[in-house]
Amino acid sequence: MTQYKDYDDVLAGKCPFGGDTLGGAQGSSPTLSDWYPHRLRVEQLHRDGQAANPLSDEDYAQAFATIDLPALKDEIKQFLTTSVSWWPSDYGNYGPQMIRMAWHSAGTYRIADGRGGAGQAMQRFAPISSWWDNGNTDKSRRLLWPIKQKYGSAISWADLMVLTGNCALEIMGFPTYGFAGGRRDAWEADDATYWGPEHIDMTAPSSYDDMVSRDQRWTGKPGDADYQLQQPLAASHQALIYVNPEGPEANGDPAASAVDIRITFGRMAMDDEETVALIAGGHAFGKSHGAVAADRIGPPPENAPMEAMGLGWHNPEGAGHGADTMTNGIEGSWTPNPTTWDNDYLENLFRFEWEQTRSPAGALQWTPVDPAAPRTPDAHREGVEHPLMMMTSDIALKVDPVYREICERFLGDFDAFTLAFSKAWYKLTHRDMGPKARYLGSEVPAEDLPWQDPLPEPTHQPLDAAGTARLKEAIRGTGLSASDLAYTAFSSAVTYRDSDKRGGANGARLALAPQKDWLVNRRTVPVVQALRGVAEQGGASLADTIVLAGCVAVEDAARAAGHEVDVPFTGGRVDATQEQTDVPTFEWLAPLSDGFRNYTQADLTEVTPVSPEQLFLDKADLLGLTAPEWVALTGGLRALGCNHDGTGTFTDRVGTLSTDFFTTVLDPGLQWRKLDEAGTRFCLEDRESGEQRHEATRDDLVFGANAQLRAVAEVYGSADGGARFVRDFVAVWDKVMMADRYDVKAG
Known part of the structure; x- marks a missing residue:
């Protein structure tokens, strides 16, 4: 009987059809990236385009307006207090599970480049879908499918996930600050965002204890003056949302954990008070799951077998769910009332002394020293109770003096804590949405918040x-x-x-x-x-x-x-x-490097290992440009002399919208010589005379060195390219000038 080839063969570079293949439809290796790891992947500018989007012809704002939002919320809330046999709810309430789903969807946001966040529901796709820290969020989304199926394209997955998180908080007695729709879903995996330098085998069992290789994204050690996280990263380690809850490198050190928390939450645009409010507020609900050792758990969704139908982390122990659930390896609840909004988390944290213990899965956690401390009910078995649990990252709030002062203030003023968590949750789940002109729905708060970059009402009459x-x-x-x-x-x-x-x-x-x-x-x-x-x-x-x-x-x-x-x-x-x-x-x-203006921060290599041309590509991506737009815009800016220090113009007639930049880059009679050992500055010389013409940077030479960019540059550098270049430059110039005008455009 014929059997399909195992992925082990594919990953080993063996073509299922015999012979080797260059990254064919079967996902086999080697790929272009395997062969040429330093290749500038210009094609990333064209991902997630209209061709990938089956709803590209739909007006989402108009579709969202057809929803009866209170009715939808009622349906979500009814679902949250049910339970299904294939994935039963803890305590008969899916609320805590859905809060985690929404939190982890939004928590990937990082302020350095604005990437991540809940805005496109990227939790559905690799790599985020299969990060260890997102274990079993696939079950949460699958549970929500009947509601998504009913409302179809009228609500995006991105909006539904956040709205469900809000509904979960509300059914447990928490007053949310507001909700805005308007997030548009992505339609393909993100293979372009730089999530860090680590190479983790996502096919192998993993746990927080395995995440100990921090040297590549961190400099220095906790407590050192030079202890810092590489830009633009925000999480403390690959495949995590924030920090290792067992402490850095699973070392169980609360003080060191507090340092990581402050850095990572700061990179996610949260100050100390917002950080405490989010941790203490989020841990008022639900439980952590660590009933089974990590090496017993199956692969994540992207590596799961076909018959799993997109669900990963198969658990073979017992029922595989309920009391046998394995998610992050830590087992237990923070409070005696895991489905009720109260201040028990902070009261327990400060009332009791805590000692280190291990979960059934072997993860490091903390238990009250006092045997008379309150206990928490089992999430599935009637009459069974367990000791309270804290993570190392929880104890960190108690030992760090700044966090401790905030906690004590919240302990003394529950209303202030409630408001702080409400506003921090709203910020967490809406931070990446941009101006309020993009917000949809009847629950948008009227207040303008500083992180929304508010604008005043117009004071001038429109120009005729x-x-x-x-x-x-x-x-x-x-x-x-x-x-x-x-x-x-x-x-x-x-x-x-x-x-x-x-x-x-x-x-x-x-x-x-x-x-x-x-x-x-x-x-x-x-x-x-x-x-x-x-x-x-x-x-x-x-x-x-x-x-x-x-x-x-x-x-x-x-x-x-x-x-x-x-x-x-x-x-x-x-x-x-x-x-x-x-x-x-x-x-x-503020840019570390801006190739459009030929600017690079002097200490760039100390801040990030990413090359200037990669950062240039990244900025073109952030501006929403295609490769032809990137080339045309750069050539025009060079002709106009829009360079930080004058290098890279390649023309003697600055201020004339000529194609001189392209003809110079493409001239076979010219050669380039490095001016420094690192290869960041170059000198242009005539091949025959040796005459020096211009100086340039990597952000200039890339338009002749990269095959895809050179192909576009050849269009503009040809004898008939002048008029096309001016036309295309004017179009992309207007696109950049209008990029933020959500007051007059949709999207």
Whole structure:
């Protein structure tokens, strides 16, 4: 009888059809990434496109508006207090399980690049779906399928998961702060986000105890001045959401755990009070599962056998669920009332002394020393009780002096604790949604919160055609160069990132701290000052004036190259105030490296191992660009002289929208020589004469060195490419200037 080849054969590089194959449909090795691990994967710009989305023709906001939200919430709440035989609910309540699902969906968010978070329901796809820390979240989503099936495309998985988390809190007596719909689902796995340098065998059994290789993402040791987590990472280890609950490297040290907690939660945009509120609030509910040793548990969803139908972590012990459930290896509950909102977690943590013990699975945890301490009921067996449980990461809140002070304050004021957890949960689950213009539904709070980067109401009348024309002439009357105007406008807009919808030109935060003080923006300071006067005289916002000035620069540069163009301009931007700008979190938008402006932070290699060109690709991705848009935008910015230090223009006619950048990069008569041993700076020489022409960076040479980018550059560098280049540059320029305008566009 013919049998299908095992994945062991495929992973070993054996083609099921005989012979070797280059990453065919069967998922076999070697792939391009196996053969060329340092290859710049430009194709990532085209993932998750319209072709992957079966709902690309649907208006999600319109579809969501058809939902009777109270009725949907009632259905979710009824489901939460049921139980099914194939995955029974703890304590007859799925609420705690669904809180964990929603938390872990949102908890991947990281402030450094805005990636992660609940916004696209990426918990459904690899690699996040199969992280050890997400054990059994696949069961939570499968339990929700009947509700998702009923409402179909009217509610995304991303919205449903967060809404279910809110409903779970509410049925257990917790007053949530609010809920907003508007998250759009992704439709394919994320193979582009950098989650860390570790290489973990996801086919093998794992546990928190196995996660001890921290050297690659951490520098120094806990307590050292140089102890830091590599950027842009947020979790303490690969396959975790936050920290190892057993302590760093499962060492059981609460003080060291507190250090990791502060760093990781800080990287996820939470301050100390929000951190305590989330941990203490979340652990008021449910239990942890560690009934079975990790090496008995089957592979995660992405490696599970076909007949598992997308469910992973098969548990062969006993019933495989209920009292035999294995999730993170730690066993027990924090409170005697795991389905009720109360202050028992903090009261227990501080009332009792705790000693280290081991779970049935062998994980390190803590139990009260006092035998008279309250006990917690078994989640499935009537009349059975267990000692309370704390994790090392819980004890950390007691030993860290700052966390302890916050806990004691919450102990004395339960209402303050409730409000703090309510707002922190809202922030956790909505942090990556961007401006409130994207929020949908009847439960959106009216309050503007600092982390939402609020904007004021307009104070200027929209510019009509005549007003726009007058303002353009006033801009030209300043005598500012096209290069300076374009550099300033682009600097205002380039902070946008599609990951969490932060940044962009609306608000003119280029003129405010901290953005005005970034080294890469110093060139813009006198330009902004001059344009402020133009805006005041023209009755326009500074934000609109900065963008319009860039449009003027592009039009004049195109004219100098022999092309008459009208650069699109959509007014209506407003000017944010310093008080509306959350300086500590906005500081994270400062670029480590920005290839568009040929800027790289001096100590880049000390902060991240990622190369400048990889960061350049990453920024193009965050701007939502395709490869042709990336190439066209860079070539135009180089022609306009929009470089931080003047390198990489490759032209003697800066301010003319020429194709000189491309023709120089593609010229076979020129050769490049490294100017430093690391290969970060280069000199262009004539092959025959040895004459030095230009200096460049890796962010310039990549457009000739990378095959896919070079192929696009050849289109613009050809004899007939000039008009196409100007057209394409104008289009992508407008796209970047409009990236954050959710007030006038859908999405």
